[in-house]
Amino acid sequence: MNSFSVIKTITKRELSGYFASPVAYVFIVIFLLLAGFFTFMAGGFFERNEASLLSFFLWHPWLYLFLVPSVGMRLWSEERRSGTMELLLTMPITPWQAIVGKFVASWMFLALALALTFPVWITVSYLGSPDHGVVLTSYLGSLLLAGAYLAISCMTSAMTRNQVVSFILSVVMSLFLILAGWPPVTRLLDQISDNPRLVETVAAFSVMTHFEGFQKGTIDLRDIVFFAAIIGFSLFTTSIIIRSHRAG
Amino acid sequence: MIKVQNLTKSFGPKLAVNGVSFTVERGEVLGFLGPNGAGKSTTMRMITGFIPPSSGSVSVGGHDIVESAIPAKQLIGYLPENAPSYNDMTVHGFLTFTAEIRGLQGMELKKAVHRVVEMCFLEGVLHQSIETLSKGFRHRTCFAQSIIHNPEVLILDEPTDGLDPNQKHEVRTLIRRMGETKAIIFSTHILEEVESVCSRAIIIDRGQVVANGTPSELKMRSELAGAITFKVQGVSAQILKEKASNVQGVRKVLIVKDDPIGSIVRIYPNSKSAAEVLAGALGNMALQEKWGVEELHIEEGRLDEVFRTITLPETVQEGRK
Ligand SMILES: Nc1ncnc2c1ncn2[C@@H]1O[C@H](COP(=O)(O)OP(=O)(O)OP(=O)(O)O)[C@@H](O)[C@H]1O
Ligand SMILES: [Mg+2]
Numbered sequence: 001m002n003s004f005s006v007i008k009t010i011t012k013r014e015l016s017g018y019f020a021s022p023v024a025y026v027f028i029v030i031f032l033l034l035a036g037f038f039t040f041m042a043g044g045f046f047e048r049n050e051a052s053l054l055s056f057f058l059w060h061p062w063l064y065l066f067l068v069p070s071v072g073m074r075l076w077s078e079e080r081r082s083g084t085m086e087l088l089l090t091m092p093i094t095p096w097q098a099i100v101g102k103f104v105a106s107w108m109f110l111a112l113a114l115a116l117t118f119p120v121w122i123t124v125s126y127l128g129s130p131d132h133g134v135v136l137t138s139y140l141g142s143l144l145l146a147g148a149y150l151a152i153s154c155m156t157s158a159m160t161r162n163q164v165v166s167f168i169l170s171v172v173m174s175l176f177l178i179l180a181g182w183p184p185v186t187r188l189l190d191q192i193s194d195n196p197r198l199v200e201t202v203a204a205f206s207v208m209t210h211f212e213g214f215q216k217g218t219i220d221l222r223d224i225v226f227f228a229a230i231i232g233f234s235l236f237t238t239s240i241i242i243r244s245h246r247a248g
Numbered sequence: 249m250i251k252v253q254n255l256t257k258s259f260g261p262k263l264a265v266n267g268v269s270f271t272v273e274r275g276e277v278l279g280f281l282g283p284n285g286a287g288k289s290t291t292m293r294m295i296t297g298f299i300p301p302s303s304g305s306v307s308v309g310g311h312d313i314v315e316s317a318i319p320a321k322q323l324i325g326y327l328p329e330n331a332p333s334y335n336d337m338t339v340h341g342f343l344t345f346t347a348e349i350r351g352l353q354g355m356e357l358k359k360a361v362h363r364v365v366e367m368c369f370l371e372g373v374l375h376q377s378i379e380t381l382s383k384g385f386r387h388r389t390c391f392a393q394s395i396i397h398n399p400e401v402l403i404l405d406e407p408t409d410g411l412d413p414n415q416k417h418e419v420r421t422l423i424r425r426m427g428e429t430k431a432i433i434f435s436t437h438i439l440e441e442v443e444s445v446c447s448r449a450i451i452i453d454r455g456q457v458v459a460n461g462t463p464s465e466l467k468m469r470s471e472l473a474g475a476i477t478f479k480v481q482g483v484s485a486q487i488l489k490e491k492a493s494n495v496q497g498v499r500k501v502l503i504v505k506d507d508p509i510g511s512i513v514r515i516y517p518n519s520k521s522a523a524e525v526l527a528g529a530l531g532n533m534a535l536q537e538k539w540g541v542e543e544l545h546i547e548e549g550r551l552d553e554v555f556r557t558i559t560l561p562e563t564v565q566e567g568r569k
Contacts, residue, residue, distance in 0.1 A: 009348045013334070020336040020377070083332030087393070090296040090328075091349050092321040246299045 006093045010101025011108070018109050031067055031113045038063060039120060052130050056120050057138045057215050061178050061207055064149050069170035071110060072153025073163045075102050076242070081161040089246070099238050103154055103231075110146045114139065134217035141214025144227035145207055149174050151234035158241040174207075177230075181206025249274050249323075249401055249431035250295065255304035257290050257455075264290045266455035267304070272448075274400070277427035279446035279463075280435035283559050287455040288435040289329045292403050295433070296326045308401055322350075325399035327407055331390035335379040339370055339389050342378060343396060350397040364392040367422065369415075383410045391419070395426070402426065404434035408441065420445050439551040453559045466554050473549025474520030476527050477504070478513050481540035485511035495533060497526050510542050 018024040038059035079085040088098055124130045149170075156169040179185050181203040189199045203209045210223040250272040257265040265287040272278045280288045293299045295306050297313040297320065306313040311320035333342055343364065347357045365371060368388045373381055378389060387410050394402065407423065408416045416438075423432060424445050436442065442449050443463045451459040451466075459466055467473055480488055485506035492501050497518050504512040517526045523546045534541045 006349065009345065013337070013345045016341065017334065017336045082335065083328065083330055084334055086293070086298050086328045087326075087332050087346075087390075090298050090321060090324070090326045091346070092318045092351075093349065094318070 003094075003097055006097045007101040007104065010093075010098055011105040014102050014105030015108060018105075024109065027067070027071065028113050028116060031063075032116060034063055034067070035059075035117055035120070050128070053120065053124055053135050053138060054215060056117070057142060057211075060142045060145060061211060064146055065171060065174050065178065068110065068146055068149035069153045069156075069167045069174070071106050072150050072170060073157050073167040075106060075154050076158040076238070077161050077163050077166045078157075080158075080245075085242075089242075095239055095242055099154070099235055099242070103151065103235060106154075107147050107150055110150060111143055114142060114146065131217060134215075137214045137217050137219055140219070141211050141223070144214075144224065145211050148177075148207060148227045148230040148234075151231040151238075152177075155234040155238045155241065158238045158245075177205065177207045179206070181208035249309055250433065251307045252291075252295065253305050255291060255294055255306065256302050257287075257294060257299065258302050263455050265294070265301075268452070268455070268457050269304075270450060270457065270460060272431045272433060274431050275428060276448060277423060277432045277434070277446050279442040279449035280433060280452065281437075281439070281442060281449055281555060282435075282452035286452045286559075288452055289405055291452070292326075292405050292433065292435065293328075296324055296403050297321055298328075322397075323399055324401045324403060325394035325397065326402075327391050327394040327404045329405040331387045331409075333378050333386060333390050333393070336377070338375050338377055339365075339381070339385075340374045342389060343392060346393045347396050352397065360396050360398075364396050367395070368392040369418070384412060384415060387411060388415070400430055402430055402432040402434075404432070406436060407434055408436065408438065416441075439555060442551060451555065451558055458558050459554070463551065464548065467549035467551055468520065469558075470549030470551075470553045471557070472547045472553060474517055474523040475547045476515045476517070476523060476530060477543060477545055477547060478515055478530060479510050479541070479543035480534065481510050481542055482508060483511055483539055484508070485513060488513050491533065491537070492530065495526065495529050497522050497529070512543075514547075 035056065039053075039056040076085070079088065089095060121130075121135055124135075125132075152173050153166070153170040156173065157163070157166040159169065160166050186199050186203055189202060190196075193199070207227075210226045213220045213223050252271070253269050255265055255268045256263070268287075268291055270278070280291070282288050290299070294301045295308070295313065297306075297317050300314055308320040309323045311323070313320045334345075337345065340361070343361045344357065347360050352360050365374060368391055370385070370388060370392060373385055373389075378386060381389065387407075391404070391407060394404065402423075404423070408419050411419060420441060423434060426432065427445070427447065434445075446463055448460070448462055449466055450457055459469070478488070478492065485503045488511050489501045489503055492498060492513060492515050495515075499516045499518050501516070502514045504514050515526070515530065517523050527544060527546055531541070531544060534544075
């Protein structure tokens with residue numbers, strides 16, 4: 001069987017697993033409620049008095065910080081805990097196909113949750129005339145952001161059979177990626193050090209820095225490469241962790 | 249079909265499997281015996297490619313399990329210990345998934361699922377979530393998964409664990425039947441299973457193969473094997489013992505039961521191969537003495553006895569003496 005159909009089979013199984021339990025629906029509802037809360041309450045949507053989704057996307061790095069690990073934490077830890085990993089990895093597939101298949105499934109799930117926020121877009125379009133190009137690139141950026149967090153969760157879930165540990169590890173790592181470019185932190189770094197290159201270098205590792213461009217409507221190849229690199233690196237590390245577990 | 253050479257696995261300082269070698273051909277059913285923690289499951293995990301060996305090699309159908317993993321794995325059906333399966337799926341969904349990942353499609357897939365559902369008696373729970381199944385049904389579901397692609401090689405880790413007596417019987421019959429055309433390895437703690445199903449058995453202890461042979465060869469290793477059980481009416485066991493001791497080729501005689509209705513003694517020959525000659529001599533003696541012989545047969549030996557003497561640590565054995 002070719003690689004593509006193997007990945008498709010695994011993705012399909014994983015996705016059906018999400019919707020077999022109420023967890024998926026609970027997650028989507030919570031995601032939408034929180035997204036709404038941040039946009040309209042904390043984000044000052046109405047105060048801005050402008051037709052844009054900035055206050056909606058602005059909060060995504062924080063919103064995902066807890067929600068994405070809650071989706072990703074079970075990816076491999078559950079597989080290890082229940083012993084199905086032994087079943088999966090003795091099938092005629094490569095570990096890499098399994099990793100990609102599972103990752104794609106949960107990314108598609110997050111994409112679905114994100115797509116369900118479309119009423120916000122409709123509302124804004126009704127109230128004024130937002131720049132639809134900007135909204136589209138923002139959605140793309142948000143999806144990449146979710147993918148990066150998810151790949152990190154995937155990696156931490158391979159480290160342990162305990163989902164809680166996997167969740168915490170993943171939140172901590174993602175938090176680091178936010179803080180490196182969060183204005184209060186960059187300002188602090190600026191004060192401590194006289195070297196402006198330092199702040200720049202640290203901020204280059206932050207998802208905040210790379211998400212910014214998308215929110216302004218620009219698609220910069222460097223930003224895409226950044227997110228793709230995080231995803232690639234984390235998934236690669238996942239495969240190494242899985243191999244080392246089996247090696248004992 | 250399966251060729252295992254010098255297989256070794258260490259977990260840190262601990263040697264779980266130590267230099268295990270054997271081969272299994274098509275048409276053979278190999279039984280894996282050994283105390284808890286002997287390394288049976290670890291060996292099977294290496295054969296199926298789940299964990300890489302520390303050293304040594306496994307080849308399945310000519311494919312090395314590490315070097316060309318995919319073609320080797322295609323030939324194998326595997327039932328892991330504790331029969332894991334995806335709890336959030338239905339039995340049907342799970343079997344369809346495993347068939348798909350094995351490359352089956354369309355009608356072929358439907359037929360395969362239908363076939364194993366019938367073989368493993370899963371019709372009644374087909375659309376039930378695996379989470380809500382009883383242990384035995386969960387076990388059968390995972391077993392069904394292992395044979396869905398009609399593999400040439402079957403590795404079964406305790407396939408009858410948790411099954412009711414009827415199902416145990418069904419699974420044994422199934423293994424025996426499939427063993428005519430496939431190469432099968434299965435582990436068990438039930439020794440009768442070995443006698444009724446296996447064409448050959450291996451006993452593993454502390455990571456090493458300590459015995460390898462057909463069930464009757466293994467039984468011959470038993471202390472009891474070759475002994476003659478002799479039951480006679482109306483003669484006291486003491487007399488029986490005295491007379492029997494005088495027959496040529498007798499090493500020792502033990503009294504099993506002293507009863508006027510039928511005394512039983514067990515007569516051990518000097519060598520196991522002389523058992524038949526000795527049985528004839530005893531028969532003649534009984535004729536001369538005009539005894540009513542109720543029973544006269546040569547013991548085959550018992551696997552549990554062999555298992556115990558081979559796998560008990562020396563210190564325990566010495567303590568017994
Ligand atoms: N992942 C692991 N890490 C460390 N030690 C392990 C690991 N897996 C197995 N072992 C050890 O290897 C030894 C052999 O275990 P194995 O599961 O192969 O035994 P077994 O013969 O299948 O026993 P049982 O009859 O109880 O199933 C045991 O001492 C076990 O503790
Ligand atoms: Mg075992």
